[in-house]
């Protein structure tokens with residue numbers, strides 16, 4: 634190792650799902666939405682006034698923040714926007730978890746949480762989900778430096794009711810509680826209203842899944858003015874212009890079309906509910922999903938084998954070689970046609 638390498642911050646990074654590009658592929662590995670964004674987004678991009686790109690965007694992403702505040706029924710100063718919810722969550726970890734007590738999140742959850750904790754030297758503990766992959770709320774009733782709960786949880790797809798979240802927040806008034814609602818639009822209950830009651834609760838959302846805009850990178854958080862202003866100060870200490878002019882424009886357009894949003898989300902839910910009994914008939918155990926993906930395990934064929942064989946056919950699903958979940962597959966709900974191709978392939982293989 635060269636001497637200068639002693640001063641390098643070394644970290645095992647988060648590994649995102651692969652982004653292959655084959656003409657014939659069925660891509661069900663990163664929980665993207667199979668439908669295009671709202672027509673207003675396409676129109677706004679086509680008509681984008683590129684002269685506006687000469688200027689810096691408004692640092693508070695004004696139009697988008699205002700539209701989000703309205704759609705969430707909160708004030709302008711209760712909203713923080715970022716470059717996908719990964720940026721929002723990373724900023725929240727950096728802002729709120731500076732103490733010595735461990736931050737708590739489940740052993741099986743979004744695998745980016747331990748990476749941010751490691752990056753920022755945040756101590757953490759991971760209480761185990763129970764044998765049915767449910768969060769045990771009592772595990773969070775102890776001294777801690779913060780709490781992070783994905784609800785619905787990933788990759789388990791299981792949602793807990795908002796009363797469950799409130800129990801956790803009620804028992805934790807002395808640390809910041811983050812609820813990651815990346816998948817809430819597909820069947821979860823939101824904790825948004827609770828942010829008005831508890832000044833230490835931050836709810837994080839994204840445009841990547843339910844709004845079909847993973848490529849535009851828009852995420853946001855809702856919380857008390859105090860929480861949001863602390864996050865703004867941290868963000869403004871490393872990058873004041875996180876949101877691009879096109880992302881502000883397109884995000885605002887997406888929020889204007891509630892009917893399209895509902896239609897595509899409902900379509901995904903319908904495809905999901907059709908798929909579940911079909912998986913079960915083929916010998917899969919399927920967890921009850923409140924998300925746009927399914928978490929499945931086969932009664933006698935190892936998940937890794939199914940994953941590899943599907944991959945050979947250019948059907949991509951997600952497999953995690955991790956304790957407790959290494960015999961499961963995470964399968965994004967695609968279009969009905971994509972699911973048909975998946976079932977055809979599984980039928981041949983199993």
Ligand SMILES: *Cc1c(COP(=O)(O)O)cnc(C)c1O
Nearest residue numbers: 717718719743787815839841852
């Ligand atoms: C997809 C996902 C995110 C991040 O998505 P962005 O594209 O960065 O908004 C955050 N949390 C969970 C649980 C996710 O699955």
